[in-house]
Amino acid sequence: MRSRQIVQRVQTQSPIDVEAMDVGHEPAKGPSQFDAVLDRMHGRWKLATIVGLSLGIIGAIVGYFFAPIEYTSLGSIRVRSELPFLLEETPETSGITNVTSHMGTIAQLIRSPRVIDNALEDPELVGFLQESPQVNLRQSIEEDLQSWAERGTELVRVQFKSSEPRLPAKIVNSLLRSYRALYSPDAEATFTEMTQRIRSLLTEERRKRADLKDQQHALRERSSFPVLDLRTLIDEQYTRKSNLERETTQLEAAINLMKQRLRAEGREPGPEEIPEPTQAELDSVDPLLADVRKQIKTAQLQYEMHKSRFLEGHMQIRKSQNTLRTLEAQYRTQLAIAKKAWLDGPGKKQRYGSMLQRLEQIDKESQALQISTSLMVKENAKYEELEEEIAQADDYINTLSKRLSQLLSEENVIRQGRETMIEAVALGFPSKDKKKQLAVAGFVGGLGIGFGIFFLLGTLDRKAFASSQLSLDPIPLRQLGVVPDINQVEPGKDGSTLIAESIHRVRNRIEASIREVADGDEGYAIMISSPNQGDGKTSLAASLGWSYASSGYSTLLADLDFIGRSLSHQFGRLHSDGIREVLNKGGINGEIANAGRENLDILGVGQDESMTAGNLHPQAVRKLFEELRSRYDRLLIDTGPMSASVESLPIMCAVDGIVLTIRRGRSRTNLRECVQEINAFGIDYLGVVLNCADIRDCNRYTSLSRMSKEVQQEMETPGRSSTGPEHPILNVLKEDQEPAGDSPNDQPPGPAS
Structure with a gap:
């Protein structure tokens, strides 16, 4: 199979194999999104730059010369006499118009048609308009005039904007003069009204305090308790009630214990029945009983120890046994004496009938204590309520007095006028000038449009x-x-x-x-x-x-x-x-x-x-x-x-x-x-x-493969052949494969990296 043999040789043995050109190369990278953008320009960068710069310069010029310029003037009305109103409600303002609402009313009146019409007839404004006529001035005032009460201050702001440098100040000052002529309050009447309002409040509050004092005095005269400090007496009552409740608990526990003991004997307790005294009660009569018990315990331990060490009949055993018997006899005698003393003394109080009578007495005493305590609490609460109202009246009287003194000290300022006009000044520079920003925006936009045109052409071009x-x-x-x-x-x-x-x-x-x-x-x-x-x-x-x-x-x-x-x-x-x-x-x-x-x-x-x-x-x-x-x-x-x-x-x-x-x-x-x-x-x-x-x-x-410096030096030196440095990982692997107990020098050398 000639084809199969050739392919195998090419893939395994041939020095010029199928993948030879990729060995040692960096993997080829596909086109990035930035490369895709560059490719769409199709080499038209110079032309795109020229067109973009041209459009950018045109856009910058248009943006600079057509950018709107705006001049602003700001005037104010200062409500000086009402500064304390803004910080907190003063006594004389509780029955009159809220200060914030008053300042809001001023801001609305400034924009009212009546004030605007009167301002347009102001001689100073009329003279200025003759020198610099304005088209549709009334409409411009209605659209561009702003007035508002500035939060947290005593100022009502009046602002007007225009492309004419001197016009805003003229308009604002004319409006301020118009408002003062039409709506500004009379300073004399304002001062008189404020002082009279405070004096009437002072008189009413003093009469109210006197009535509270009379009620408090009458309450003390009708009181069933001679003690003035009812709070201390109430605390003592609560303490007494707590003690009675604790005594009741103790008596009920003693009665129940006596019933359980006698019923176990098959009989019911009688009125003269006395409970058996407890160990603690006997110890309270004869404190030496506790010491005798300790001595008996010690003698018992000694006797047991001698029995384990000596033979029966030994002298030590007899001696310790006699000591133990003597102490037990002494304890029985003292215990009988203490029990008789308890029955003649404290035991008499613990007879069954006496304890039942004491429980009835405690119940009656608790009810009486509850009734008297309730009366004390009600009377004391009423007294403290009157005391608190008197203290509030005193504070309010002091506030009114201070406010009256303050108004009298500010009399000269108040009589000069509640509302002071702060005229606007014509500024020599615009408040809003976006020539530079629009010029930069126009340049960037034009440059972007230039490049965008060629990018769009490259996108639509199917080549x-x-x-x-x-x-x-x-x-x-x-x-x-x-x-x-x-x-x-x-x-x-x-x-x-x-x-x-x-x-x-x-x-x-x-x-x-x-x-x-x-x-x-x-x-x-x-x-x-x-x-x-x-x-x-x-x-x-x-x-x-x-x-x-x-x-x-x-x-x-x-x-x-x-x-x-x-x-x-x-x-x-x-x-x-x-x-x-x-x-x-x-x-x-x-x-x-x-x-x-x-x-x-x-x-x-x-x-x-x-x-x-x-x-x-x-x-x-x-x-x-x-x-x-x-x-x-x-x-x-x-x-x-x-x-x-x-x-x-x-x-x-x-x-x-x-x-x-x-x-x-x-x-x-x-x-x-x-x-x-x-x-x-x-x-x-x-x-x-x-x-x-x-x-x-x-x-x-594609990429170009490069040999290392060590390999290049080896190749450039004819006849030189040496082993290159081994990789650290290879050294670790070789050491890991060495048998235990063998020296690394006994192992054959590994291949060079």
Whole structure:
């Protein structure tokens, strides 16, 4: 199986293998979005820059000279006498108009038709209008006049804007004078009204305080409790109640305990029944009982210890036993004495009948205590309420007194007027000037429009100017690579390498696109065509043939372009027998010749004019290709353009795959039609190659491999051969593989990195 053996040799052993051109290279990067934008400019950067700068300058000039200029003047009405109103409500303002509302009313009155009409009759404004007449001044005032109460201050602002520098100040001052003449309040009447209002409030508040004091005095006289400090007495009442509740709990616990003990004996408690004293109660009568118990416990421990150490009847055992018996007898005697003393003393109070009587007394005392405490709380709450109202009245009286003193101290200022007019001043510079901003915006906009026009033209243009347009096309074009424009490649070794790499990369991509390679002796037939004449299909076919031959493939170049015949002309086969004669005779007989290098042959178009594209039979072509597949690994068939040649369709039906090429600057519309036609016939479409590509596209799809400095120095020194430095990872792996206990020096040296 010659084809399979050659492919295996190329992929495993051959020094010029299929992927040789990609070993050690950076992976090719596809076009970015920025590259796609650059490609759409189609090299028109200079023209786009000139047009953009021209439009930018025009836009800047228009923006600068047509930018609106606005002059603003600001006047104010200061409500000086009402400054305290703005900070907090003062006593005299509780029954009159809110200050904020008053200032809002001033702002509305400034814009009222009455004030505007009166302002237009102002002599100063009339004189100015005679010098500089204005059109529709009243309408302009109604539209551009602004007046508002400034929050947190005592100022009502009046503002007017106009393109005339002196007009805003004239309008604002005329409006201020008009308002003062029509609506400004009388200062004398204002001061008198304010002082009278405060004095009447003072009189009313003092009378209210006197009534509260009388109520408080009457409450004390009617009180059932002689103590003035009821709060202390209430606290004592609560303490007494808490003690009674605690005593009740103790008595109930003692009664229940006595009932449980007597019922266990089968009898009920009588009135004279006394409960058994507790250990604590007996200890309270005779504190020495606790000491005797401790001594008995110690004697018991000593007795047990002697019994475990000595034999029965030993003197120590008898001595400790006598001591223990003596102490127990002493304890019983003292306990009986203490119990009798308790029954004669505290025990009498704990008779069953006495405890029941005490519970009844406590209940009655608690009820009485609850009633008296409730009365005290009500009376004290009323007293404290009156006390709080008196304190509030005192505070309000002090506030009114201070406010009256303040008004009297400001009498001169208030009598001069509540509202002071602050006239507007004509500014010498505009308040709003956007000449520079609009000039910059116009320049940027014009520049953007200039570039946008050419970008739009590049978007609408259906020509292929760059590989990104093929990659981003809506119809999958499956780009195989690019062939550089020779005129843009710099002469020298790097330029030649760039061209060679481009061709080899296209060949590798074609091999990656081939779906299957026959397992027998048959090769693979590839048709090289293009949408238009002059796209470079013949030069691509010849270059690919050379690349395949260099990689060890047995390759045949076949010229089936019956009209162009460029491939035959390129290899000097125009006057030699070729395809025409083979098809007429039905077999190959010396028409194939070597193309100038090993593994590469050429089959020209031939000379027999009786065989034309019009009488080309698909079956004959298919039969010929089957014979050629048995001889060669790869058949590269050059045909005429698919959109214009007659022979392309019969040849297309006989090949295994088709490669298209398009020249930079040619229309992509015909390319799409060719791809659609190939897919319609069910033939393998391998991809498209961009011919005469820009050098930027070549840099995207190719790269130059570089050897390291150490390898270069080794190659430049004849006869020198040394082992290069090992990689640190390799050293770690070698150490990890060494047997335990062996010295690293006993192991054979590893390979150089």
